[in-house]
Every structure is written in structure tokens, then in C-alpha cells.
């Protein structure tokens with residue numbers, strides 16, 4: 425296998441602090457993400473992982489700090505503006521239209537790329553029709569890539585959970601992102617579904633060159649596919665480095681195992697760090 429080429433920093437997260445009233449979700453968090461990297465964010469429940477992704481895609485506006493994507497620093501940008509800069513995400517709790525087909529759900533990811541307005545699309549004439557045909561071709565290519573051709577006309581709500589997660593990935597890929605944020609892509613999956621999802625994430629990273637930031641509770645998966653890992657605990661960064669460095673860090677082991685006597689609810693059975 426060819427050596428993976430990691431490039432320059434594309435996302436720079438600097439001194440981010442975010443609070444909800446008295447709850448400090450994130451305190452002074454800094455880390456960077458390099459081109460073509462798979463960067464994981466891990467930590468026990470409530471550590472601030474989803475809040476971090478929500479800052480990166482513009483859903484939350486941190487009270488302090490700055491996020492810079494490819495040299496552009498966010499200043500009160502909306503999620504749509506961040507998406508237009510090439511950032512797409514999947515969600516912990518799927519954000520799909522259950523009654524719509526696989527193809528139509530993936531087409532919703534193309535909306536950002538549509539040049540013609542809604543009126544043109546509704547009238548379905550001339551350039552709008554041509555554009556829709558082109559957009560459908562892209563959606564069909566994504567369906568082939570994710571090996572979900574057999575269900576392209578099936579309403580998403582009828583699919584098993586693992587396939588719904590794959591469609592959610594397809595909807596995000598339809599935005600042709602340069603930075604893909606994955607919020608617990610393996611949650612609720614069986615072993616076989618996890619293996620498939622791992623393969624697709626690695627293929628997206630490899631074949632499209634997409635940079636990926638992912639939150640995941642399954643430590644085996646994180647250690648297998650990530651280039652570097654950030655560890656959060658109670659909103660603070662307690663580790664940052666290659667999977668092997670993080671795995672052997674005393675602070676990280678303490679956060680996962682040490683708290684077990686006092687706060688068992690913060691731990692999930694899939695969360696254990698492998699020996």
C-alpha cells in the first residue's frame with residue numbers, strides 16, 4: 425500500500441471556549457487538522473465532542489477563540505456559509521427524510537451545488553432540467569460508490585440502521601466536501617456493519633482525498649483508522665497525538681478507567697481502550 429500523504433494544516437482550532445449558561449462545554453481547546461488526515465475526537469460522555477463539531481460547522485458560536493479553515497477565520501458564519509466553504513457532516517441521530525427514497529435523500533445533499541433557483545427547478549424547464557440531470561448523475565455515482573444500488577428507490581425509513589447510516593454518509597458526500605465531519609458513524613452498528621463503514625471511510629479519505637474529523641466511541645475503530653487523536657474530558661483537552669501515544673497516556677487512561685468508581689454513567693461498554 426502506498427504511503428499516505430499528509431499535507432499542510434487545513435483546519436486550525438485555537439483556544440475555543442464554549443459555555444451554556446453555567447455549563448462549560450469546552451475550555452480553551454486548540455488542535456489542528458492536516459490535509460488528507462483522519463483525525464478523531466474521543467472522550468467520555470459529556471466531554472464536549474459534539475459541541476466541538478458544532479463549533480466547526482458553525483452551529484455553535486464559541487464565546488472565545490477562533491476557527492480557521494484554509495486560511496479563512498470564521499466570524500459569526502452560519503452553518504450554510506461554513507458548508508459553502510466545503511464542510512459537510514453526518515449526525516449522531518440520523519438527519520434523513522425517512523419517507524423519501526435513498527436517491528432523493530442523497531439529492532438533498534446536492535442542493536448547495538444547484539445553481540438554478542427553486543422556481544426554475546419547480547418549472548423543470550431548460551437549464552434547470554439539464555442541471556438536475558447532471559446532479560442526479562453525481563448522486564448515482566455516490567450510490568454506486570457506497571454499494572447501495574439495490575435500495576436506491578427504497579424509502580430510507582425501511583432500511584436497516586446500518587444502511588441508513590451509509591445513506592447519511594452519502595448525503596454528506598453529495599456536497600463534495602473537502603472536510604467531512606462524522607458524528608459517531610458506527611453507533612448502533614453490528615460488527616459487520618462497522619467493518620463496512622470503516623472501509624467506506626478509508627476509501628473516501630483515500631480515493632477522494634477528503635480530510636475527515638470523526639467522533640467515535642468504539643476505540644478499536646478509532647485506533648485502527650485515525651492518523652491522530654484529540655482526547656477531551658469535561659470540556660478540556662487531555663491528550664493529542666498518534667493513536668499509540670494517546671493509548672498509553674496516563675491522563676487518558678485515568679479519564680476512561682480512573683473515573684469508573686465515581687462516575688460509571690460516563691462510560692460505555694464499547695469505550696474501553698484496548699490493551
Ligand SMILES: Nc1ncnc2c1ncn2[C@@H]1O[C@H](COP(=O)(O)OP(=O)(O)OP(=O)(O)O)[C@@H](O)[C@H]1O
Nearest residue numbers: 444447448449467468469470471472473474475476
Ligand atoms: N445545547 C446545549 N444546551 C445546554 N447544554 C449543552 C448543550 N449542548 C451540550 N451541552 C452540554 O455540554 C456538555 C458537553 O456536551 P457534548 O454533547 O458536546 O458532549 P459529548 O462528548 O459529545 O457527549 P456524548 O458522547 O454523550 O455525545 C455536556 O455537559 C452537555 O450537557
